[in-house]
Amino acid sequence: MAQQPWSQRFEGSLHPAIALFNASIGFDIALIEYDITGSQAHAQMLAHTGIIAPQEAEAIVRGLEQIRQEHRNGTFQPGVEAEDVHFAVERRLTELIGDTGKKLHTGRSRNDQVGTDIRLYLRDRIDRIQAHLRQFQSVLVNLAETHVETLIPGYTHLQRAQPLSLAHHLLAYVEMAQRDWERLRDVRRRVNLSPLGCGALAGTTFPIDRHYSAELLGFEGLYANSLDGVSDRDFAIEFMAAASLIAVHLSRLSEEVILWASEEFRFVTLKDTCATGSSIMPQKKNPDVPELVRGKAGRVFGHLQGLLVMMKGLPLAYNKDLQEDKEAIFDGVNTVTACLQAMTILFEEGLEFRPARLNSAVAEDFSNATDVADYLAAKGVPFREAYNIVGTVVKVCLSQGKLLKDLTLDEWQAIHPQFAADIYEAIAPRQVVAARNSYGGTGFEQVRQALERTRSLLSQDS
Numbered sequence: 001m002a003q004q005p006w007s008q009r010f011e012g013s014l015h016p017a018i019a020l021f022n023a024s025i026g027f028d029i030a031l032i033e034y035d036i037t038g039s040q041a042h043a044q045m046l047a048h049t050g051i052i053a054p055q056e057a058e059a060i061v062r063g064l065e066q067i068r069q070e071h072r073n074g075t076f077q078p079g080v081e082a083e084d085v086h087f088a089v090e091r092r093l094t095e096l097i098g099d100t101g102k103k104l105h106t107g108r109s110r111n112d113q114v115g116t117d118i119r120l121y122l123r124d125r126i127d128r129i130q131a132h133l134r135q136f137q138s139v140l141v142n143l144a145e146t147h148v149e150t151l152i153p154g155y156t157h158l159q160r161a162q163p164l165s166l167a168h169h170l171l172a173y174v175e176m177a178q179r180d181w182e183r184l185r186d187v188r189r190r191v192n193l194s195p196l197g198c199g200a201l202a203g204t205t206f207p208i209d210r211h212y213s214a215e216l217l218g219f220e221g222l223y224a225n226s227l228d229g230v231s232d233r234d235f236a237i238e239f240m241a242a243a244s245l246i247a248v249h250l251s252r253l254s255e256e257v258i259l260w261a262s263e264e265f266r267f268v269t270l271k272d273t274c275a276t277g278s279s280i281m282p283q284k285k286n287p288d289v290p291e292l293v294r295g296k297a298g299r300v301f302g303h304l305q306g307l308l309v310m311m312k313g314l315p316l317a318y319n320k321d322l323q324e325d326k327e328a329i330f331d332g333v334n335t336v337t338a339c340l341q342a343m344t345i346l347f348e349e350g351l352e353f354r355p356a357r358l359n360s361a362v363a364e365d366f367s368n369a370t371d372v373a374d375y376l377a378a379k380g381v382p383f384r385e386a387y388n389i390v391g392t393v394v395k396v397c398l399s400q401g402k403l404l405k406d407l408t409l410d411e412w413q414a415i416h417p418q419f420a421a422d423i424y425e426a427i428a429p430r431q432v433v434a435a436r437n438s439y440g441g442t443g444f445e446q447v448r449q450a451l452e453r454t455r456s457l458l459s460q461d462s
């Protein structure tokens with residue numbers, strides 16, 4: 001077995017199964033580019049402070065760059081003997097540039113190193129997820145723009161409640177995505193702090209300059225306490241909480257698409273680009289994309305729970321438990337990214353709303369009943385009294401198999417003398433929607449204003 005990377009105080013070597021159990025190289029190889037960048041900044045700082053010579057730093061930076069290339073072209077494939085990505089890179093560096101490579105680890109520890117890597121990784125992925133959110137939003141906004149005048153039943157308790165503009169419905173998800181985007185922006189501030197130079201736990205005896213390396217790496221600030229710096233994973237938990245909410249929102253939308261695509265609703269048609277067939281039932285077209293998105297949400301929530309439980313009993317400072325943060329973070333990032341991409345494609349080209357079916361759906365129910373009550377209330381009947389009158393009207397209609405629009409004017413007037421010919425206009429679905437012109441409501445005018453506000457929000461970057 002290859003010599004272990006740690007100190008000579010060990011005489012025996014690890015049991016092979018324990019070596020495998022201990023190793024993180026199988027997954028933390030995903031950090032390699034960030035590990036290299038972090039190490040390059042550390043080496044430059046060591047030269048800047050006179051701890052190593054400038055030529056030594058140059059050799060280290062160049063050697064690390066070569067490892068980056070080897071990784072990119074697939075020739076650098078460290079195995080379990082390397083234990084983790086940090087040892088793997090350092091060992092390769094020494095192979096490439098000789099003993100100077102052994103100076104790289106001066107004034108730092110793997111504890112502050114791994115903390116630096118994971119923050120650089122997460123900062124980068126947050127930027128990408130924010131860009132995906134923006135794209136998702138703009139696809140929904142584009143779709144909303146073409147469906148301001150399309151009506152869709154609005155539900156509470158999954159019972160028909162009041163008709164809506166389809167655009168209003170879609171814009172609700174744009175709002176959720178906006179909060180997601182802002183949450184990530186907030187989390188990013190706490191991800192973007194440098195623990196580099198905190199050492200194993202207590203700082204270092206070398207005259208390092210933590211500000212210098214932090215600045216090279218684009219960190220906005222530094223951990224002020226070395227113990228906190230090496231053992232904090234709040235930022236990862238915060239990220240996973242933000243990712244969980246993205247997953248909640250995508251899952252709710254998925255649930256709606258699944259309902260809408262069913263024979264019972266028939267509000268959308270799934271296109272062949274995003275639907276699959278059954279192996280036995282030839283008539284079927286399954287909404288796999290939203291189903292997978294709904295299903296994957298559980299993984300992300302699980303990671304949030306996993307990270308919280310991993311942290312709760314840890315004494316200061318670093319404990320090997322923290323190695324478990326990585327698979328959770330990677331999978332959380334990958335899952336949420338993949339779900340956002342899939343849902344963006346689904347709404348861009350994978351489904352089609354059926355306006356004729358939607359517009360007729362809202363004409364076949366009692367979702368205009370509130371408007372009858374509002375009609376009477378506007379004519380001076382106290383709202384609660386009007387509400388009770390309309391309850392009776394609905395009961396009569398149901399017993400006769402009629403809708404409100406089917407009542408004759410005589411029938412209306414028999415119910416209450418305030419009803420006049422304009423009742424028919426008041427209960428027409430399009431008018432029912434248009435009338436909800438309160439700020440944030442579904443009235444067409446409000447929806448157009450909301451679209452405008454959203455457009456200008458999306459055109460700003462922050």
Ligand code: ARG
Pocket residue numbers: 024028084110111114318320322323324326
């Ligand atoms: N692979 C380790 C991790 O992911 C790196 C830090 C190891 N530090 C230590 N003291 N053993 O956490």
